Amino acid sequence: MSKIALKNIEKSFxxxxxxxxxxxxxxxxxVVSLLGPSGCxxxxxxxxxxxxxxxxxxxxxxxxxxxTDVPVEKRGTVIxxxxxxxxxxxxxxxxxxxxxxxxxxxxKNINIQVERMLELVQLKGYNKKHPHELSGGEQQRIALxxxxxxxxxxxxxxxxxxxxxxxxxxxxxxxxxxxxxxLNITTILVTHxxxxxxxxxxxxxxxxxxxxxxxxxxEELYENPNSIEIADFxxxxxxxxxxxxxxxxxxxxxxxxxxxxxxxxxxxxxxxxDIIIYTExxxxxxxxxxxxxxxxxxxxxxxxxxxxxxxxxxxxxxxFKVGEKISIDINTDNIKIFKEK
Amino acid sequence: xxxxxxxxxxxxxxxFLCFLLLPLxxxxxxxxxxxxxxPKILPENFGLRGWLYFINPxxxxxxxxxxxxxxxxxxxxxxxxxxxxxxxxxxxxxxxGKKLIELLxxxxxxxxxxxxxxxxxxxxxKIGLANTFLGVVLVQLIPCIPYSxxxxxxxxxxxxxxxxLQAKVLGANSLQTFIYITFPILLPGxxxxxxxxxxVSFSQYFLTFLIGGGKIVTFSMLMFPYIQSGDxxxxxxxxxxxxxxxxxxxxxxxxxxNKFYKNKLKEHNYV
Numbered sequence: 334m335s336k337i338a339l340k341n342i343e344k345s346f347x348x349x350x351x352x353x354x355x356x357x358x359x360x361x362x363x364v365v366s367l368l369g370p371s372g373c374x375x376x377x378x379x380x381x382x383x384x385x386x387x388x389x390x391x392x393x394x395x396x397x398x399x400x401t402d403v404p405v406e407k408r409g410t411v412i413x414x415x416x417x418x419x420x421x422x423x424x425x426x427x428x429x430x431x432x433x434x435x436x437x438x439x440x441k442n443i444n445i446q447v448e449r450m451l452e453l454v455q456l457k458g459y460n461k462k463h464p465h466e467l468s469g470g471e472q473q474r475i476a477l478x479x480x481x482x483x484x485x486x487x488x489x490x491x492x493x494x495x496x497x498x499x500x501x502x503x504x505x506x507x508x509x510x511x512x513x514x515x516l517n518i519t520t521i522l523v524t525h526x527x528x529x530x531x532x533x534x535x536x537x538x539x540x541x542x543x544x545x546x547x548x549x550x551x552e553e554l555y556e557n558p559n560s561i562e563i564a565d566f567x568x569x570x571x572x573x574x575x576x577x578x579x580x581x582x583x584x585x586x587x588x589x590x591x592x593x594x595x596x597x598x599x600x601x602x603x604x605x606x607d608i609i610i611y612t613e614x615x616x617x618x619x620x621x622x623x624x625x626x627x628x629x630x631x632x633x634x635x636x637x638x639x640x641x642x643x644x645x646x647x648x649x650x651x652x653f654k655v656g657e658k659i660s661i662d663i664n665t666d667n668i669k670i671f672k673e674k
Numbered sequence: 675x676x677x678x679x680x681x682x683x684x685x686x687x688x689x690f691l692c693f694l695l696l697p698l699x700x701x702x703x704x705x706x707x708x709x710x711x712x713p714k715i716l717p718e719n720f721g722l723r724g725w726l727y728f729i730n731p732x733x734x735x736x737x738x739x740x741x742x743x744x745x746x747x748x749x750x751x752x753x754x755x756x757x758x759x760x761x762x763x764x765x766x767x768x769x770x771g772k773k774l775i776e777l778l779x780x781x782x783x784x785x786x787x788x789x790x791x792x793x794x795x796x797x798x799x800k801i802g803l804a805n806t807f808l809g810v811v812l813v814q815l816i817p818c819i820p821y822s823x824x825x826x827x828x829x830x831x832x833x834x835x836x837x838x839l840q841a842k843v844l845g846a847n848s849l850q851t852f853i854y855i856t857f858p859i860l861l862p863g864x865x866x867x868x869x870x871x872x873x874v875s876f877s878q879y880f881l882t883f884l885i886g887g888g889k890i891v892t893f894s895m896l897m898f899p900y901i902q903s904g905d906x907x908x909x910x911x912x913x914x915x916x917x918x919x920x921x922x923x924x925x926x927x928x929x930x931x932n933k934f935y936k937n938k939l940k941e942h943n944y945v
Contacts, residue, residue, distance in 0.1 A: 405843060411843050416836075418836050420840075421859065432844035434854075480843075483844060
């Protein structure tokens with residue numbers, strides 16, 4: 334069993350609490366992302382799991398065993414760092430075999446494992462090259478191969494793709510996830526890239542200011558965020574004041590019947606993609622385009638409807654001009670309401 | 675335009691080289707010269723007295739040279755032993771009083787060595803270290819350590835601790851990490867710091883003279899009386915040997931570094 338669980342982990346540096354009550358669990362063979370802006374404590378959490386930093390409070394379990402006090406070199410977890418950290422004085426072969434050499438394996442067995450790893454990351458024949466001869470993507474793959482060579486129970490990835498350009502990043506992500514699935518290795522991915530987290534994880538833990546604000550599947554987090562903070566983390570949204578009384582949703586923009594309980598005062602979240610823009614006089618909600626930004630696959634508008642400014646996104650079949658009169662429709666099924674005190 | 679800047683560049687480099695090499699050339703010529711009266715541009719009477727005396731075993735020049743190299747080598751090894759961990763601590767760790775320690779380490783460069791050495795001499799006489807090999811080695815550490823720490827500290831700052839952490843994550847214990855990762859990556863820096871320490875130690879005159887009390891004779895002590903007494907020929911012979919020794923040492927070190935590490939460490943631009 335190599336599921337990993339964190340229980341009430343806390344950590345302070347110089348009396349500043351950087352981690353507060355961190356709890357989450359990664360089932361065996363699954364990928365969990367720690368997602369958050371820089372400085373939110375996600376890398377610290379990863380280092381605590383790896384044993385590079387010891388927590389002030391709390392326990393870490395690998396399977397059923399507490400590993401909180403196990404030193405880093407005996408943990409069975411391994412980190413791939415953001416800048417790969419390939420040993421510059423060793424060639425690819427010795428880099429990948431490093432962990433095995435430290436474990437005092439026989440040369441013959443090390444060679445077999447190195448070959449296996451090179452095949453896994455699709456870099457056969459790179460044995461004698463030195464790190465400075467490799468491209469960024471190749472370095473990243475060698476770093477991954479080096480980490481996997483020691484057959485760790487848990488793989489920890491610290492922003493492993495952020496130093497690569499967009500196209501390469503996507504390829505590397507695919508390769509990495511494919512290997513992850515093939516080996517069925519429990520993985521924790523630290524990232525600040527929301528798309529990366531959404532696309533590669535079974536579950537995501539959103540960290541803000543040293544706390545896990547929400548833990549759930551990518552769909553749950555995107556469709557059903559538990560706070561405005563988290564909703565905004567996945568992109569800007571529209572919020573309008575509203576209330577619900579007698580099973581009717583009321584706001585300055587629209588009202589419709591709902592099954593939700595009464596709320597005296599709340600904020601209704603409307604995703605920009607849930608607003609559909611039509612030419613004038615198609616619906617009753619009339620407005621005007623304030624600005625538009627052309628983004629290739631999408632066009633981003635701000636529109637003014639009933640004195641309320643809204644953001645909307647649409648595909649560019651029809652491009653509206655600034656100042657053009659329009660009407661809109663709102664997909665009310667996806668409206669999410671946050672209570673206000 | 676480009677040609678012009680190239681020419682200017684060449685002229686400047688040429689002038690610098692003249693300033694550096696001309697005095698050396700003069701010394702070299704002097705070492706073969708009996709006398710060189712003003713205003714002659716080149717001397718007329720040449721002789722090998724200086725060199726013959728130097729080679730003659732009864733002058734003990736060569737044995738002193740070898741002893742001196744050995745002494746400076748010892749000082750270098752001890753300096754590195756002290757400064758590698760110290761430089762790491764100063765570069766990577768945060769602790770109380772760090773600024774003060776940094777200041778104190780550079781004190782021997784700021785405060786004249788004479789004043790420091792006087793005090794140390796008294797203490798060394800009391801504990802019986804004066805006039806001994808060990809005493810001289812210890813006192814020569816004083817001017818060597820600041821330079822070595824300076825160099826190694828910047829190397830550690832450049833490398834950081836990440837490589838070591840990575841090695842540990844991969845299952846290396848502390849000793850293995852040092853042998854297989856820290857030391858090899860640090861080696862170019864160690865070599866620079868080591869050559870600096872060697873040269874500083876090799877050229878110490880006053881400290882050796884004071885603490886060695888004339889019993890420990892190094893090469894620079896052998897050379898000094900000749901320069902002082904005005905025997906230009908002898909002084910020049912010793913100077914040439916002195917320069918050749920340090921130069922040879924530097925060249926060997928440079929070649930070794932190139933051979934083993936420069937190519938492999940291209941991305942660390944500190945070589």
